[in-house]
Amino acid sequence: MNYYYLVAGLADISFETEKSSYSVAAFKEEIYPSLTEKDRRLVDLVFQQYDQQNILNLLKVVDNNVSQENILANSALCSNGGLLQIEQLAELIVQAKQGDKVSFDCPKYLYDFVQDYFNMEQSASSHLLEDKLKAMFYDYATKVDNKFIAEWFKYNLDLKNLMVAYTARKYSLNASDFVVGNNEVAEALKTSGARDWGLSASVDYLDELLTVLDEADLALRERKIDLLKWNWLEENSFFNYFSIEKLFVFLQKIQMVERWISLDKEKGQQLFRTLISNLKSEVSVPLD
Numbered sequence: 001m002n003y004y005y006l007v008a009g010l011a012d013i014s015f016e017t018e019k020s021s022y023s024v025a026a027f028k029e030e031i032y033p034s035l036t037e038k039d040r041r042l043v044d045l046v047f048q049q050y051d052q053q054n055i056l057n058l059l060k061v062v063d064n065n066v067s068q069e070n071i072l073a074n075s076a077l078c079s080n081g082g083l084l085q086i087e088q089l090a091e092l093i094v095q096a097k098q099g100d101k102v103s104f105d106c107p108k109y110l111y112d113f114v115q116d117y118f119n120m121e122q123s124a125s126s127h128l129l130e131d132k133l134k135a136m137f138y139d140y141a142t143k144v145d146n147k148f149i150a151e152w153f154k155y156n157l158d159l160k161n162l163m164v165a166y167t168a169r170k171y172s173l174n175a176s177d178f179v180v181g182n183n184e185v186a187e188a189l190k191t192s193g194a195r196d197w198g199l200s201a202s203v204d205y206l207d208e209l210l211t212v213l214d215e216a217d218l219a220l221r222e223r224k225i226d227l228l229k230w231n232w233l234e235e236n237s238f239f240n241y242f243s244i245e246k247l248f249v250f251l252q253k254i255q256m257v258e259r260w261i262s263l264d265k266e267k268g269q270q271l272f273r274t275l276i277s278n279l280k281s282e283v284s285v286p287l288d
Contacts, residue, residue, distance in 0.1 A: 001036050001039065001243075001244070002241075002242040002243060003034070003035075003242055003243070003244070003246075003247060004242045006031055006034060006247060007241070007242045007246050007247065008242075010022075010246075010247075010250050013250070013253050013254065013257060022254055023254060023258060024081060024251065024254050024255055024258060025081070027250070027251050027254060028047065028081075031247060035244065035247070039244040039247075041144075042144060042146055042149050042244060042248065043244075043247070043248060043251065044083060044107075045141050045144065045149065045153070046248075046251055046252070046255070047081065047082055047083045048082065048083065048107060048110070048137070049082075049137070050079055050081035050082035050083075051082035051083055051084045051089070051110065052110070052133055052137060053079070053082075054077070054078040054079060054082055054084070054089055055089060055092070055093070055110065055113070055114065055133075056126075056129060056130060056133065057074075057077040057078060058071055058074055058077060058078065058089060058090075058093060059093065059114070059117055059129070060126065061074050061077065062074070062093065066093060066094055066097050066118075067094065068087075068090045068091070068094060071086075071089065071090035071093055071094070072086060072087070072090055084106075088102075088104055088106075091103065091104075092106060092110065092111065092114060093114055096111050096114035096115045096118070097114070097115070097118045099115070107140065108140075109136040109137060109139070109140045112136065113132065113133050113136050116132070117129065131178070131180050132180075134160075134180050135180035135181050138153060138154075138156075138157040138180065138181050139181065141153035142154045142157065142183075146244070146245075148236060148237065148240065148245045148248075149245070149248060151236070152232075152233070152236075152248075152252075154183070155229075155232055156229075157180070157181055157183070157185075157186075158183075158185045158186075158203065159209070159225075159228070159229070160180075161179045161180065161181065161185060161186050161189055162185070162189065162203070162206070162209055163209075163213060163225075164178045164179055164189075165178075165179055165189040165197065166210070166213045167213075175189050175190060176189075176190035176191075184202070185199060185202075185203065205228065205232075208228070209228065212224040212225060212228065226256055226260070229252075229256070230253070230256065233249045233252055233253065237249045
């Protein structure tokens with residue numbers, strides 16, 4: 001389905017202003033309800049990442065007192081960016097622990113994760129829990145019935161894994177303890193001892209990423225990583241004009257802008273100005 005009116009009305013996204021002209025919350029309120037059910041499920045993948053963090057936050061505090069009342073009492077730990085209300089999160093945790101169905105539409109991987117959580121060793125670290133949930137999410141997201149969005153999440157998964165493997169190698173750690181998922185890139189990162197993990201031929205941005213990861217200034221490195229993502233979105237959605245892909249890209253850009261604005265104001269604005277300058281100079285627009 002094409003969304004001519006919605007796309008035509010999208011706000012301009014600028015990193016140069018002190019306050020974003022649009023927000024994720026506004027997208028959720030103004031654009032999300034106008035999408036078809038099929039397309040809402042694709043956009044849900046973005047909002048589910050807030051639900052994931054909310055679930056992790058709640059599981060860390062409920063301990064053995066898994067009750068609606070105890071979970072609701074910790075509602076302050078949850079952001080409102082997700083799709084699930086605190087009452088639904090509470091029901092999900094309680095019912096998954098008991099092996100019962102929930103009364104609302106819930107992604108299966110979220111339910112399965114909560115079930116698995118209660119079967120894990122109590123000593124499992126927060127790092128292990130988050131990695132497990134990330135792996136389950138990416139396995140789900142990279143199989144959606146939309147090529148662009150599936151490839152976006154695969155790109156993010158591979159990017160995160162490459163960064164983790166680079167850091168693990170730098171500090172003489174075992175990458176297989178940190179890499180998540182089991183696709184071709186993940187398996188190579190877990191098993192290969194080659195400098196490029198044998199991936200140069202299949203990961204066309206690998207050399208550029210390794211150069212970015214060599215950057216000593218952490219803030220600058222983070223900026224450059226976001227630039228890689230921004231460029232990927234620009235290049236891979238160029239011929240999507242009024243489709244759900246265009247709206248999805250807009251939402252991803254809003255998230256990126258909001259994250260940087262949430263940084264220290266002076267440093268955040270400085271990084272934004274540099275980022276937008278680089279975007280203007282580095283993103284090439286194909287000619288008709």
